[in-house]
Amino acid sequence: MTAAALTSESARTISAPRGGRAARGAYLATAACVAVIAIMAAPMALSFLASIKTAADASAVPPHYLPKALSFENYSKVVNFQAGLATYVGNSALVALMAIAGCIVLAAPAGYGLARFTMRGREVAFLGLLAPIMIPYQALLTPLYLDFAKVGLVNSHLGLAIVHTILQLPFSVFLMRNSFESIPREIEEAAMIDGCSAWRRFTRIFLPLAVPAIVTVALFAFINSWNEFLAALIFMNRETSFTVPILLVSVRIGNHGAVDWGALQASVIISIIPCLAVYLALQRYYVSGLLSGAVK
Amino acid sequence: MRRTRTLPQWHGWLFIAPALLFVTVFVLIPLGQLAAMSLTDRSLLGGGKLIGFTNYWRIWNDASFWRALEFTAKYTLVLTPILMGLGFAVALLTVKNTLLKRLTRTIVFLPVVIGLSSSSLLWFWLLDEQVGLLNKLLVDLSLIREPIVWFASADLAFWAVVISITWKVVGFGMVLFVAGIQSINPDILEAALMDGASYWGRVRFIILPLTRRVLLLTTLVSAISSMLAFDQFYIMTSGGPRGQTFTAVYWIYQNSFISFKLGYGAALSIVLTLIILAFSTMQIALTARSAET
Numbered sequence: 199m200t201a202a203a204l205t206s207e208s209a210r211t212i213s214a215p216r217g218g219r220a221a222r223g224a225y226l227a228t229a230a231c232v233a234v235i236a237i238m239a240a241p242m243a244l245s246f247l248a249s250i251k252t253a254a255d256a257s258a259v260p261p262h263y264l265p266k267a268l269s270f271e272n273y274s275k276v277v278n279f280q281a282g283l284a285t286y287v288g289n290s291a292l293v294a295l296m297a298i299a300g301c302i303v304l305a306a307p308a309g310y311g312l313a314r315f316t317m318r319g320r321e322v323a324f325l326g327l328l329a330p331i332m333i334p335y336q337a338l339l340t341p342l343y344l345d346f347a348k349v350g351l352v353n354s355h356l357g358l359a360i361v362h363t364i365l366q367l368p369f370s371v372f373l374m375r376n377s378f379e380s381i382p383r384e385i386e387e388a389a390m391i392d393g394c395s396a397w398r399r400f401t402r403i404f405l406p407l408a409v410p411a412i413v414t415v416a417l418f419a420f421i422n423s424w425n426e427f428l429a430a431l432i433f434m435n436r437e438t439s440f441t442v443p444i445l446l447v448s449v450r451i452g453n454h455g456a457v458d459w460g461a462l463q464a465s466v467i468i469s470i471i472p473c474l475a476v477y478l479a480l481q482r483y484y485v486s487g488l489l490s491g492a493v494k
Numbered sequence: 495m496r497r498t499r500t501l502p503q504w505h506g507w508l509f510i511a512p513a514l515l516f517v518t519v520f521v522l523i524p525l526g527q528l529a530a531m532s533l534t535d536r537s538l539l540g541g542g543k544l545i546g547f548t549n550y551w552r553i554w555n556d557a558s559f560w561r562a563l564e565f566t567a568k569y570t571l572v573l574t575p576i577l578m579g580l581g582f583a584v585a586l587l588t589v590k591n592t593l594l595k596r597l598t599r600t601i602v603f604l605p606v607v608i609g610l611s612s613s614s615l616l617w618f619w620l621l622d623e624q625v626g627l628l629n630k631l632l633v634d635l636s637l638i639r640e641p642i643v644w645f646a647s648a649d650l651a652f653w654a655v656v657i658s659i660t661w662k663v664v665g666f667g668m669v670l671f672v673a674g675i676q677s678i679n680p681d682i683l684e685a686a687l688m689d690g691a692s693y694w695g696r697v698r699f700i701i702l703p704l705t706r707r708v709l710l711l712t713t714l715v716s717a718i719s720s721m722l723a724f725d726q727f728y729i730m731t732s733g734g735p736r737g738q739t740f741t742a743v744y745w746i747y748q749n750s751f752i753s754f755k756l757g758y759g760a761a762l763s764i765v766l767t768l769i770i771l772a773f774s775t776m777q778i779a780l781t782a783r784s785a786e787t
Contacts, residue, residue, distance in 0.1 A: 223693070230587055231598045238602050241661060244627050245616050259624045300516075308513035315506025323510050330521045332774040334722050336743045337763035340750045341524035341531065364520050371513060396505050425609030427725040428743070432751055443611035447729065450615060459625050466616050470608040477607040481600070484607070488666075489673050 242470070249273065249464040256460025272460035276468060279449060279461070281438045283468070286445040289355065289434070293441060294423040296359035301370040301419045302412055304363070309374025309408075310400050314386070324375070331368045335361065339432055346433065353439040358430060362423040370415040376490060377411030378404055414487035417480050421473055442469045525767075532761035538754035549761035558737065559762060562745040569741065570720040573656055578713055580660065581667025586697065588668070589675050599672065603665035610662065614729035617658035621645075648738035651731045655739075659726055667712050674708035675701055707780065714777045718770060742766050 244263065248256050249272050251265040256272060277283045312324050342361065343352065351357030381404060389399050405412075430441045440448065449465045452458045477484055532549055536542040553559055584602055588595040605613060620628040621644045629641035644654040678701065686696050702709075724743040731739040733748070740748065746766065750759030 227587060228594060231594050234584060234587070234598055235601045238605070238661065238665075241616055241620060242604070244620065248619070248627075257625060261625045261627055261630055263627060263630075304513040304516055307509040311506040311509030315503050315509070317503040317506045320506065323507075323514060327510070327513055327517060328778070330517060332771055332778070333521060333525060333767055334743075334770050336722055336724065336746065337528060337767045338521065338524045340756055340759055340763065341527035342520070344756075345524065345527070360520060363516070367513065367517065400509070421607055425611070427609065427611045427728075428747070431728075432747075443609050446611050446615050450618075459619060459622075462615060463619060466612050466619075469612045473607045473609070474604060477604070478600075485669055485673075488669060 245463045245466055248460060249467045251460055253458065253460045256463065257458070272458075272464035273468075275458065275461040276449065276465045279445070279465075281440075283445075285438060286440055286442050287468075289439060290424055290441040290443075292355045293359045293362065294420050296355060297362035297366065297423040298416045298419040300359060300363035301366050301415050304367060305370035305374045305415060306405065306408070306412065307400065308371050309376075309411075310378050310404055312371070312375045313378035314404075324371075327371045328368045330364055335365055336428060338364070339429060343432060352433055353436045355439075358433050358441070359423070361429040361433065362419070362426055365426070366415075366419045366422055369418060373411050373415055373487060373490060374408065377408045381407050410483065410486075413480065414483045417476060417483055418487055420476060424472060445469075528760050528763055531757055532764050534757045536757040536760075538756060541757070545757070549758050550765075552758065553761055553765060558740070559742075559745055561738075562740040563742050565739065566721055566723065566741045566743075569652070569656070569723060570717050572652075573659060573720050574713060574717050576656065576660055577664055577667055577716055578709065580664050581712075582671050582709070584664065584668045585671035585675060586701075589672050599665075599668065602668055605662045606665045606669075608662075610725040611729060613658060613662045614726045617654065617661070618730050621654050621658075645731060646735060648735055651735070651739055655726050655730055658730065663716070667716065670708055670712050671705065674705040678704050707783075711777065711780050714773060714780065718773045718777065721770060721773065742769075 247263070247265055250268055250270070251262075251272070252267060252269040253271045253275070255262065255266050255269075308327060312320060312327075339361075346352050346354075346357045351360070385403060385407075386399060389403050394402065425443060426441075427443045430444050431447075434440055434444060437448075446462070446465050446469055449462050450457055452461070533544055533546060534542045535545050535548075584598075588598045588602075620626050621642075623629060623641040623643045626641065629638075632638045633641060642650065644650045682700060682704075683696060686700055691699070722743055723741045724747065727733060727739055727741050727744055728747075733740040733744055742762075743766070746759050746762045749755045749762060
């Protein structure tokens with residue numbers, strides 16, 4: 199069920215037209231939509247326009263709305279910033295990939311176990327797996343930092359990926375369980391008659407049928423890991439291990455004290471492009487994930 | 495039942511075990527360590543002597559912590575109604591699935607998927623008194639004479655963050671509300687229309703009551719994340735001016751990772767966890783109930 203693809207039946211009756219007043223209402227609604235789009239799109243559009251100004255133009259006082267000339271000066275500054283943009287994007291991507299893998303590898307079997315077995319204590323296990331939602335991860339960062347420092351997981355991709363997996367695991371388990379529960383019994387019974395073991399049934403029958411849920415899990419894990427700030431700030435404290443959100447903050451501090459506004463907006467644009475691209479490509483999954491798991 | 499015979503049910507544990515182990519190692523044990531640490535005077539340099547509940551007693555008398563907590567509560571109480579009200583308004587506006595309305599929903603939702611650090615730095619620039627385009631726009635429209643210096647006063651800095659976060663997350667409530675409204679049985683709305691109910695009458699007496707649970711749940715989710723606010727204040731205000739915009743999480747960060755008072759920071763974390771626990775228990779109870787019906 200996605201917001202965009204729902205039956206328009208109910209939507210139509212909510213504001214069914216009634217004569218002249220309704221027509222005026224429709225015009226007003228159209229005008230309001232255009233206004234909302236303008237207000238909501240302006241900040242990112244202006245940031246993009248600032249990022250393609252020349253560095254001097256981007257820091258001009260008073261500022262201009264539009265670039266005087268097209269320039270990639272700001273971007274090339276960000277590309278060569280400190281350890282280099284490639285390092286930071288690489289760090290973020292690697293951490294996100296590991297977090298995605300962690301969420302899928304842990305949540306898919308767990309969801310299957312919770313949905314398809316009726317062993318004693320199942321409800322307790324389910325609640326136990328959802329428990330991390332109730333504990334703000336912000337509170338756990340100090341003990342985790344001390345533990346990780348002992349085993350070399352500070353300034354490590356794996357260490358940060360573990361924290362990001364903690365963040366996403368309850369939601370992922372919830373989503374996978376619901377997805378496995380909705381698969382009809384008949385399919386499983388047919389496989390059972392064919393003599394499939396539980397593990398084979400899981401990998402051969404259930405996993406392929408749960409691909410939409412897996413995509414949703416991966417999508418949320420990616421976006422939340424890519425954007426996560428506090429744990430990255432604490433755990434990745436060496437210049438070469440920064441992730442993109444931490445890079446942004448260092449670009450603002452800059453090399454010389456004064457804020458380099460053009461470079462800052464270029465780095466903002468670089469940081470949001472992967473999120474927008476992934477979201478726009480997989481919008482359906484994102485919205486359905488949001489709806490089924492307003493848990494977190 | 496044949497199922498129970500052909501397949502030992504305890505096998506389910508094998509599938510759940512890795513996730514349970516992960517949660518135990520990386521959530522439950524650290525939580526225990528946190529609780530234990532909160533009873534010590536540990537710092538990053540060493541220490542770790544048991545001092546009983548001294549840290550908690552210190553929290554009781556720590557005016558800065560209470561000010562941070564009060565500030566966080568104020569932020570939550572101001573922001574949540576704005577987010578829910580605007581989110582609901584945009585949802586009503588765009589609930590039909592026409593091209594323009596779907597486009598509006600997509601655009602409104604875009605900022606939800608970008609990072610808080612990105613949006614905070616974006617707004618930090620837009621609001622700047624020298625190069626900020628929002629100030630320029632307001633001056634050009636003759637709404638203000640002089641650019642506003644947003645981050646020099648605690649009040650204005652507070653509103654600067656509220657504005658930026660409203661832009662950032664208003665789409666979250668909107669999407670949930672649109673789905674809630676669209677799932678209302680069309681017959682009910684049809685009947686109300688037949689009875690001559692006005693648009694606002696339908697909103698007031700049908701849509702609002704029938705989406706109450708979604709509204710409540712979204713309000714809770716949104717309030718919890720506001721209570722845990724950190725990024726936007728760290729980036730936009732740095733807790734200033736004069737420490738007036740520290741949030742609870744920011745204060746914990748400050749104690750644990752800037753002043754290295756780990757024991758004290760742990761006690762603060764436990765207090766915050768208990769506060770959040772109260773909220774999320776409500777949330778889970780509500781989710782469970784809405785799953786039943």
